[in-house]
Amino acid sequence: xxxxxxxxxxxxxxxxxxxxxxxxxxxxxxxxxxxxxxxxxxxxxxxxxxxxxxxxxxxxxxxxxxxxxxxxxxxxxxxxxxxxxxxxxxxxxxxxxxxxxxxxxxxxxxxxxxxxxxxxxxxxxxxxxxxxxxxxxxxxxxxxxxxxxxxxxxxxxxxxxxxxxxxxxxxxxxxxxxxxxxxxxxxxxxxxxxxxxxxxxxxxxxxxxxxxxxxxxxxxxxxxxxxxxxxxxxxxxxxxxxxxxxxxxxxxxxxxxxxxxxxxxxxxxxxxxxxxxxxxxxxxxxxxxxxxxxxxxxxxxxxxxxxxxxxxxxxxxxx
Amino acid sequence: xxxxxxxxxxxxxxxxxxxxxxxxxxxxxxxxxxxxxxxxxxxxxxxxxxxxxxxxxxxxxxxxxxxxxxxxxxxxxxxxxxxxxxxxxxxxxxxxxxxxxxxxxxxxxxxxxxxxxxxxxxxxxxxxxxxxxxxxxxxxxxxxxxxxxxxxxxxxxxxxxxxxxxxxxxxxxxxxxxxxxxxxxxxxxxxxxxxxxxxxxxxxxxxxxxxxxxxxxxxxxxxxxxxxxxxxxxxxxxxxxxxxxxxxxxxxxxxxxxxxxxxxxxxxxxxxxxxxxxxxxxxxxxxxxxxxxxxxxxxxxxxxxxxxxxxxxxxxxxxxxxxxxxxxxxxxxxxxxxxxxxxxxxxxxxxxxxxxxxxxxxxxxxxxxxxxxxxxxxxxxxxxxxxxxxxxxxxxxxxxxxxxxxxxxxxxxxxxxxxxxxxxxxxxxxxxxxxxxxxxxxxxxxxxxxxxxxxxxxxxxxxxxxxxxxxxxxxxxxxxxxxxxxxxxxxxxxxxxxxxxxxxxxxxxxxxxxxxxxxxxxxxxxxxxxxxxxxxxxxxxxxxxxxxxxxxxxxxxxxxxxx
Numbered sequence: 001x002x003x004x005x006x007x008x009x010x011x012x013x014x015x016x017x018x019x020x021x022x023x024x025x026x027x028x029x030x031x032x033x034x035x036x037x038x039x040x041x042x043x044x045x046x047x048x049x050x051x052x053x054x055x056x057x058x059x060x061x062x063x064x065x066x067x068x069x070x071x072x073x074x075x076x077x078x079x080x081x082x083x084x085x086x087x088x089x090x091x092x093x094x095x096x097x098x099x100x101x102x103x104x105x106x107x108x109x110x111x112x113x114x115x116x117x118x119x120x121x122x123x124x125x126x127x128x129x130x131x132x133x134x135x136x137x138x139x140x141x142x143x144x145x146x147x148x149x150x151x152x153x154x155x156x157x158x159x160x161x162x163x164x165x166x167x168x169x170x171x172x173x174x175x176x177x178x179x180x181x182x183x184x185x186x187x188x189x190x191x192x193x194x195x196x197x198x199x200x201x202x203x204x205x206x207x208x209x210x211x212x213x214x215x216x217x218x219x220x221x222x223x224x225x226x227x228x229x230x231x232x233x234x235x236x237x238x239x240x241x242x243x244x245x246x247x248x249x250x251x252x253x254x255x256x257x258x259x260x261x262x263x264x265x266x267x268x269x270x271x272x273x274x275x276x277x278x279x280x281x282x283x284x285x286x287x288x289x290x291x292x293x294x295x296x297x298x299x300x301x302x303x304x305x306x307x308x309x310x311x312x313x314x315x316x317x318x319x
Numbered sequence: 320x321x322x323x324x325x326x327x328x329x330x331x332x333x334x335x336x337x338x339x340x341x342x343x344x345x346x347x348x349x350x351x352x353x354x355x356x357x358x359x360x361x362x363x364x365x366x367x368x369x370x371x372x373x374x375x376x377x378x379x380x381x382x383x384x385x386x387x388x389x390x391x392x393x394x395x396x397x398x399x400x401x402x403x404x405x406x407x408x409x410x411x412x413x414x415x416x417x418x419x420x421x422x423x424x425x426x427x428x429x430x431x432x433x434x435x436x437x438x439x440x441x442x443x444x445x446x447x448x449x450x451x452x453x454x455x456x457x458x459x460x461x462x463x464x465x466x467x468x469x470x471x472x473x474x475x476x477x478x479x480x481x482x483x484x485x486x487x488x489x490x491x492x493x494x495x496x497x498x499x500x501x502x503x504x505x506x507x508x509x510x511x512x513x514x515x516x517x518x519x520x521x522x523x524x525x526x527x528x529x530x531x532x533x534x535x536x537x538x539x540x541x542x543x544x545x546x547x548x549x550x551x552x553x554x555x556x557x558x559x560x561x562x563x564x565x566x567x568x569x570x571x572x573x574x575x576x577x578x579x580x581x582x583x584x585x586x587x588x589x590x591x592x593x594x595x596x597x598x599x600x601x602x603x604x605x606x607x608x609x610x611x612x613x614x615x616x617x618x619x620x621x622x623x624x625x626x627x628x629x630x631x632x633x634x635x636x637x638x639x640x641x642x643x644x645x646x647x648x649x650x651x652x653x654x655x656x657x658x659x660x661x662x663x664x665x666x667x668x669x670x671x672x673x674x675x676x677x678x679x680x681x682x683x684x685x686x687x688x689x690x691x692x693x694x695x696x697x698x699x700x701x702x703x704x705x706x707x708x709x710x711x712x713x714x715x716x717x718x719x720x721x722x723x724x725x726x727x728x729x730x731x732x733x734x735x736x737x738x739x740x741x742x743x744x745x746x747x748x749x750x751x752x753x754x755x756x757x758x759x760x761x762x763x764x765x766x767x768x769x770x771x772x773x774x775x776x777x778x779x780x781x782x783x784x785x786x787x788x789x790x791x792x793x794x795x796x797x798x799x800x801x802x803x804x805x806x807x808x809x810x811x812x813x814x815x816x817x818x819x820x821x822x823x824x825x826x827x828x829x830x831x832x833x834x835x836x837x838x839x840x841x842x843x844x845x846x847x848x849x850x851x852x853x854x855x856x857x858x859x860x861x862x863x864x865x866x867x868x869x870x871x872x873x874x875x876x877x878x879x880x881x882x
Binding site for chain 2: 030049050051053056057058081083084085086087092150151154155158159162165166167168169172173259260261262264268269272275276277
């Protein structure tokens with residue numbers, strides 16, 4: 001297992017380096033830079049000003065050299081400054097990461113648990129009214145755009161009822177901090193739970209048809225006990241893949257929900273950094289997301305082995 | 320009295336809602352009570368803005384939203400009144416040639432420049448109580464010069480602590496507003512001196528590291544808290560010598576999505592949406608749905624929404640073709656349908672009341688039949704599919720580009736597209752992200768025919784960078800310049816130079832009239848409608864008057880108060 005994890009970490013490093021360069025180059029290839037903006041409204045600007053300002057803003061060097069400089073500094077723990085905010089990148093990313101984890105992490109946890117509960121219930125009561133009701137809820141969640149759902153929730157709970165603040169971050173207004181979390185959280189949970197519940201239902205249905213489940217029933221175990229002890233653990237294996245891969249996406253934030261609810265998370269930050277040509281900031285945001293996706297994938301492999309000892313990690317059975 | 324009653328009703332409603340919510344959702348109702356309680360106190364104000372503020376150093380950021388918010392805490396030497404007159408904020412007297420504060424100087428080689436002297440009012444102080452002196456203006460110029468394109472100002476001197484002398488390389492009609500905006504040398508000076516590069520200065524500038532430092536600000540308010548991407552909080556500046564502001568706390572909340580901003584306004588989470596806020600249609604919606612709670616002002620600015628025309632496009636070189644396009648667009652209907660007639664139709668690239676505006680010129684009329692006749696006269700004939708074909712055999716198909724993601728812009732493009740089709744011109748809508756449009760599309764002149772954009776000039780701003788032939792961006796000059804239309808008219812160049820350098824208002828007016836007339840004949844741009852600024856304020860508030868320039872209502876924030 002350890003050898004496997006070390007090998008995966010090594011390949012992850014290569015992927016990260018390659019991705020860092022690709023992101024750096026792609027942002028560099030995007031049209032428009034800070035100097036373009038400065039030059040737009042100045043009647044006295046001259047071509048020599050363009051040359052001078054490009055040097056000041058560091059956009060006059062070839063991409064490869066700029067990337068090399070960045071990499072060298074990053075290796076020493078210096079991720080540079082944000083061009084648009086003139087603050088150290090980590091000083092901006094870490095609070096946004098915390099906000100994102102609070103929102104999407106909580107949403108992810110709730111929607112995963114809820115989806116497993118709903119999916120299992122639907123599978124156990126296959127074809128019943130309850131199953132149909134859960135399916136309807138799941139499809140509604142999958143098909144409702146988060147953007148629209150967020151606005152509807154704001155309209156009902158903030159504008160009409162006045163129960164919750166319409167948007168913002170904890171501490172911005174007089175409402176208690178948790179009140180700002182309720183609507184964005186509800187939006188994310190409703191949107192995410194549908195897909196996961198469908199996966200869970202399908203996985204549990206497969207297991208319910210296995211011989212050992214019939215045997216467990218034949219032994220006289222109660223339905224609940226069979227589900228909890230025999231069905232759920234085996235049925236969770238495919239769900240774990242989806243859940244573990246989803247961990248990476250947690251860190252990239254939920255852009256639309258963050259925009260609607262003015263939540264200062266990673267999604268908004270990444271978008272603003274890319275659109276504002278903020279190399280360092282965009283790079284660190286995107287690399288962090290990549291790193292988390294790789295870690296999520298590793299976690300999925302480990303979880304497989306834990307849930308089903310027949311699955312060998314790294315091509316060898318762990319003894 | 321009415322307001323007091325309204326507040327009581329609000330509180331009662333809040334209590335009822337609280338009980339209801341408690342019954343339904345346990346503690347979910349607590350914020351409702353708090354929200355309405357805050358709305359009842361009118362010594363603080365929460366303003367929603369639809370953009371985020373990034374860099375706080377005024378010499379790094381020229382974003383309108385930053386200027387708008389900082390105008391509450393940072394003031395310039397001179398200002399412009401709502402009717403376009405220059406007045407002194409920190410100086411004792413507006414410089415003129417007559418009072419000797421401005422004088423012409425011989426720069427040699429037949430060139431003439433100007434020296435302009437401003438004298439600071441006595442006892443001016445920064446927000447930390449430190450005196451504001453002429454050294455702060457010299458320092459500001461030094462900072463600006465290090466990281467900005469060169470300007471016509473060659474130097475700024477401080478012969479003594481109260482006099483600021485601005486040296487200009489040429490004669491300029493707007494010499495009376497050339498003083499840089501002061502930067503506190505006692506705070507920023509050591510940081511600037513220690514910085515290895517201008518960008519390094521920006522990284523360590525107190526404006527970015529600690530904008531709540533009171534010594535950075537000289538306006539009626541001080542920034543007391545700044546949360547990047549979230550909010551800015553302000554409190555009155557105790558050292559402000561002007562009118563004392565009414566609100567003891569102003570919070571600017573950044574809510575980028577305007578639909579969410581509108582919801583925040585209706586829910587009472589924010590009190591007002593200022594100029595960087597709602598679109599015209601959203602403001603009209605508030606005026607209909609919440610007229611009892613809000614005053615909605617839709618006021619024309621100096622800006623004009625306009626079609627940029629690529630004049631050297633093979634299909635658009637003939638001025639008759641450009642006139643035909645102008646005559647095929649029914650601007651009145653666009654304004655009536657999209658903006659409920661609340662927005663004035665534009666007949667020039669400047670608005671009525673501006674120094675150079677000539678009401679006698681008028682606009683090209685809406686006349687599709689006349690447009691078709693002009694195109695026929697220019698040799699265009701209908702093709703098999705109804706689209707015109709040029710004398711050179713080219714099908715008349717061009718593009719219209721705008722910044723993507725704006726519903727109102729999309730609608731305008733669709734209207735123009737269908738109107739041009741009626742005269743045989745195919746218009747393809749090709750919108751792009753704004754930064755792509757600005758850089759490749761405009762600066763590198765890759766737009767293929769028309770671009771839909773707005774332009775808001777300062778009062779009496781001579782459009783040299785837009786219409787002078789030396790300002791056409793080309794690959795040879797590194798895509799430098801803002802004349803993206805490609806207008807190259809010696810008569811226009813002469814008129815621009817005259818309007819820029821002439822100090823006598825009489826001849827200047829004539830030069831200006833020439834500029835406006837030539838722009839109408841050559842049609843580098845086709846004016847559509849006058850831009851407006853929308854301000855939605857609560858009924859209990861007074862003193863908010865939108866200025867002609869968007870974003871600068873905060874220049875009079877000390878007038879904002881509760882009734």
